[in-house]
Amino acid sequence: MQLAGRGVVCVRGGREVFSGLDFEATSGEAVAVVGRNGSGKTSLLRLIAGLLIPAGGTIALDGGDAELTLPEQCHYLGHRDALKPALSVAENLSFWADFLGGERLDAAESLATVGLDHAADLPAAFLSAGQRRRLSLARLLTVRRPVWLLDEPTNALDVAGQDMVGGLMREHLARGGLIIAATHAPLGIDSRQLRIGGAV
């Protein structure tokens, strides 16, 4: 499986963020997208996720499920964590598991992995920023998707949480997954660097 972008151009609000960007990632490989603030790291992830339309160039996944589009095979972990404060931790997770569909794991097990099993019945409104991040990560574990698009995955997490994310990413890569992560901090796993927008 290979994800490749050729000559990708991103225009936002009439301003060209980056142009002529080439990148590729194969199964079992992680790409760390680095660059200064505003260089277009998040935009690149959203382009791959189909949430932005490229102004030029192509992004394609070879060797994936031919029946599905690229966004349908991606997990997107953005700045906003897609949680409903009125629903409990377990309800939030089981909703996304039911809605996203496909191959899935036991939700309780993923909650235990991210260290939220004790809070399963707590409304998400009472979670801290780090716990919300952990709950979002549980979604990635519960529903299987080959491509992970992570935007600052370790944001708001404590040291143990950052190690946990590293472990989860290694497991995902070992299963033949593929990770594109936008990050300022070191990812904590072996990764190829993709620098956009000049030196940091």
Place this chain on the structure above:
Amino acid sequence: MTALSALVRRDIRIALRVGGGALIGVLFFLTVVVLMPFAVGPDLALLSRLGPAILWLGALLASLLTLDRLFMADHDDGSLDLITMSRTPLELACAAKALAHWLAAGLPLIVATPVLGLLLNLDMVATGAVALTLLAGTPALTFTGMIGAALAVTLHRGGLLMAVLVLPLSIPVLIFGVAASQAAIVGPMTFGAPFSILCALSLVSLVIGPFAAAASLRHGLD
């Protein structure tokens, strides 16, 4: 199918929990209708003549009240991104969200109508007729209102813009809804003709609404 029913169940659950929109809509409906006799005065004949129109206006405003948050909340917390990326067509997801909104916010208005009919001096037949027209007409309000709710996300403006966009679209529904109710109460028209048009308006909006809303949401991706 699992995906859509999960979406409907989630939205209903959120609407019924504390801070959700379902109860607020009904309370607003109740308040508007209760205020009306105080404004119009105790003329019973006048009240029963205005009754269907008052109930319809109340239901229209109450259903708009919570509709502007239909997509905005999902947009603000990032859920809309995941819904857009998912294997469920966006049109169907929009339809499921509108259905959930109607079940949580529209249906309670219809259930409350018989109680409010008493306040407006409407007899059993008249109240039944209004409730029936609301049952047939409120889906049209929700599904056309959904287009405005999607535009509110695209344009990053909620609230008033939504009301300005959606209220003109709801004029035909209001006209035929009140006409059918009046026909059942005082005649001379038959109930069937305006009621059929009301049903047709609902069916048309069921088809157009999800496609228009999905198109607007896709256009507004950022």
